[in-house]
Amino acid sequence: MVCPVGAVKADLTIAPMDFLPAQASPPRRLWDIFCQVIDNHGDIGVCWRLAADLAARGQRVRLWCDDASALAWMAPPATRSRDIELLGWPAQAPGNGGASGGVGDVVIEAFGCEIPPAWAAAIAQAARERPRPPVWINLEYLSAEGYVERCHRLPSPIQSGPAQGLTRWFFYPGFTERTGGLLREGGLAARQQAFDRQAWRARLGIASRALAVSLFCYEPPALAELVAQLRQHGPAHLLVAPGRAAQALQRLPAVQDTAGLALHLLPYVSQPQFDEMLWACDLNLVRGEDSLVRALWAGQPLVWNIYPQHDDAHHAKLHAFLDWLDAPASLRRFHLLWNGVQAGSPLPLPSTGVLAEWRACVHAARQSLLQRKDLLTQLLGFVEEKS
Numbered sequence: 010m011v012c013p014v015g016a017v018k019a020d021l022t023i024a025p026m027d028f029l030p031a032q033a034s035p036p037r038r039l040w041d042i043f044c045q046v047i048d049n050h051g052d053i054g055v056c057w058r059l060a061a062d063l064a065a066r067g068q069r070v071r072l073w074c075d076d077a078s079a080l081a082w083m084a085p086p087a088t089r090s091r092d093i094e095l096l097g098w099p100a101q102a103p104g105n106g107g108a109s110g111g112v113g114d115v116v117i118e119a120f121g122c123e124i125p126p127a128w129a130a131a132i133a134q135a136a137r138e139r140p141r142p143p144v145w146i147n148l149e150y151l152s153a154e155g156y157v158e159r160c161h162r163l164p165s166p167i168q169s170g171p172a173q174g175l176t177r178w179f180f181y182p183g184f185t186e187r188t189g190g191l192l193r194e195g196g197l198a199a200r201q202q203a204f205d206r207q208a209w210r211a212r213l214g215i216a217s218r219a220l221a222v223s224l225f226c227y228e229p230p231a232l233a234e235l236v237a238q239l240r241q242h243g244p245a246h247l248l249v250a251p252g253r254a255a256q257a258l259q260r261l262p263a264v265q266d267t268a269g270l271a272l273h274l275l276p277y278v279s280q281p282q283f284d285e286m287l288w289a290c291d292l293n294l295v296r297g298e299d300s301l302v303r304a305l306w307a308g309q310p311l312v313w314n315i316y317p318q319h320d321d322a323h324h325a326k327l328h329a330f331l332d333w334l335d336a337p338a339s340l341r342r343f344h345l346l347w348n349g350v351q352a353g354s355p356l357p358l359p360s361t362g363v364l365a366e367w368r369a370c371v372h373a374a375r376q377s378l379l380q381r382k383d384l385l386t387q388l389l390g391f392v393e394e395k396s
């Protein structure tokens with residue numbers, strides 16, 4: 010069902026986030042974050058966001074990454090805090106001695122990446138020599154599945170090697186009270202309040218009554234159908250992120266601007282600018298992990314293209330998220346078609362009324378998340394507890 014032309018009333022406001030009480034500033038610590046980029050941009054995207062949030066809360070960070078090239082656009086050097094040191098994957102352990110040269114007070118292995126064995130030995134040495142041994146954390150992937158609540162904050166004793174006998178802790182981001190929460194930097198609410206949505210859209214020629222859809226996806230099977238539906242919808246704009254989304258679109262037969270649909274092939278932009286695109290659109294088609302969270306904070310209708318796994322393990326993860334979201338049937342169905350979990354039936358572009366229902370669902374989920382401590386507040390408390 011396609012809504013009649015001009016019937017879409019873009020919601021030009023973003024529901025205000027409740028301004029969060031300022032947290033007491035935690036003791037300044039040195040954090041060593043390890044990030045191995047598997048593919049795409051989420052590994053470094055999440056690690057950078059974590060590092061930037063830590064620096065904003067008075068912490069010192071060394072971000073050790075095997076391929077930080079995406080930060081050139083994601084976090085341009087001029088925008089980076091001086092409290093973050095960006096380093097290549099370490100060939101050897103840090104020097105001995107205090108935090109200035111040795112292992113940090115906190116070591117974070119992001120997404121289960123394995124730190125070099127020499128670092129494990131250095132952590133063990135620091136644990137022997139310091140009154141407070143380093144807190145060693147494995148920061149896991151985001152999921153709404155039940156195992157996350159069961160595994161969050163669990164200890165994992167090191168069974169062998171130079172760090173045998175030490176404990177590595179599991180820390181799981183999540184959507185519920187009994188998980189580590191989601192990254193939500195302190196200045197987000199103020200940025201959203203200050204954002205001029207209409208002016209942002211006007212710069213791209215998007216009228217307030219036009220439908221603006223952002224596309225940041227892998228290779229969703231229903232992409233051709235979505236484009237065909239948007240063409241009929243008019244006036245509609247498709248804002249296409251670079252990389253896999255743009256490549257998937259350009260593989261479609263004869264895709265070009267038509268009367269009803271304006272295509273915007275976007276360049277890579279910084280994380281704050283990516284946020285603004287999400288805030289300006291009426292429907293955000295996001296993917297992976299970090300952009301899903303950013304779309305939740307944007308508070309606009311969203312559809313998630315989940316990171317596909319060869320054994321279809323992502324299906325359970327998708328259903329768990331839709332259950333947590335309390336997604337209406339139309340949104341659930343759109344997700345199953347968009348992710349190829351359910352084939353066959355046509356992809357229904359949401360009507361104005363359905364889009365309003367999706368927006369209410371995302372707003373409610375966002376409000377429930379805003380009642381909870383963000384990930385970093387929880388992580389700081391956890392480190393305080395384990396130090």
Ligand SMILES: Cc1cn([C@H]2C[C@H](O)[C@@H](COP(=O)(O)OP(=O)(O)O[C@H]3O[C@@H](C)[C@H](O)[C@@H](O)[C@H]3O)O2)c(=O)[nH]c1=O
Nearest residue numbers: 049050051054250277278279280283297298299300316
């Ligand atoms: C397109 C674009 C993205 N970004 C940022 C937003 C996010 O921080 C990041 C994209 O990360 P994600 O949304 O998570 O999607 P992704 O698909 O790029 O990353 C994925 O990587 C896999 C290895 C993980 O297993 C997945 O969980 C997922 O994180 O890039 C920008 O800052 N500017 C841009 O122009």
